[in-house]
Amino acid sequence: MPDTPRLLDAIDRRILGELCQKADLSFAELGERVGLSAPATHERVKRLRADGRIKGTTAQLDGPAIGKPLLAFVHVDTSGWGKSPELMNLTELPELEEMHSVTGDTCMLLKVRLQSSQALEGFLSRLYKVTGVRATRSYVALSTYLERGVQAGISEELLETPDPSIGFVEP
Amino acid sequence: MPDTPRLLDAIDRRILGELCQKADLSFAELGERVGLSAPATHERVKRLRADGRIKGTTAQLDGPAIGKPLLAFVHVDTSGWGKSPELMNLTELPELEEMHSVTGDTCMLLKVRLQSSQALEGFLSRLYKVTGVRATRSYVALSTYLERGVQAGISEELLETPDPSIGFVEP
């Protein structure tokens, strides 16, 4: 299975664009939107899955509506680096949604969605029991203005050479 | 429309647990897993949608496989507060996946997925053009160990009173 089996054409992108917003379309409906017959569309989607472009389809749950009104991002400073088995154990907690190692002043970035601030305290307490965890910094979400999965589109705009006369620095 | 129309029972939670992992099960299959007939399961799912527990279903795209290998979290310092129309314009960029206002030393937290580091530069450049944006700090993901949507489960573990003898502080 090659890494980039085939190139995506315009129709593939439109299919991905539709499916990442609403995955429960019928193939007939999806085909109509992209200008293909149902079976042809089905074939495309099967290919996109086989090529690993589409990893699967999931239901989007509403955090507050299922009892998890609190969203937080936790930066973690560790003494060691990367994937420790102990750290990976946290993965079993359904409250943990993301775990990335990142560049910058911290090593690990976690995204957690919790029942309450008490649960956040419980989570941090759990985190500090992991050997190698030095310190944490938490950012609690006050409002979420946008939250969605990977989008198919790509902006030309961002690839333009930035105007050097404007200039910016990260401190 | 009441905020919490009905309470979730054990079967609802199991349905949510299945669907947030794999939303393209047949109702027959899903029903088998939770111990209900297909129509009864369908009824439950319809209710969970109507009550806003399930917001929709989406395809999970693979970032690298669709040409976006770079994931970054950008903390933004703004002079004003909250939702400015100018900031909300960024929402149109498919590279922007999340935007939250957060507690802590920065005001806004963004999640972006991009084609390249050049595109990240382009994005930051675009960001600095928004009035009120003072400074940014970017965390680029080196490895993603876990990335998933809202999970249905809730850990009892985190609600236990933390052992006060351990103790921890956020600096």
Added chain:
DNA sequence: AATGAAATTACCGCCCT
């Protein structure tokens, strides 16, 4: 265009107020 599977509706019965 045809076949088989699945979603969806209709309708009936049970249980617990």
Added chain:
DNA sequence: AGGGCGGTAATTTCATT
């Protein structure tokens, strides 16, 4: 008696060849 909920059967829509 009635409302909520689940089961079976019938129908329509959709996936798949």
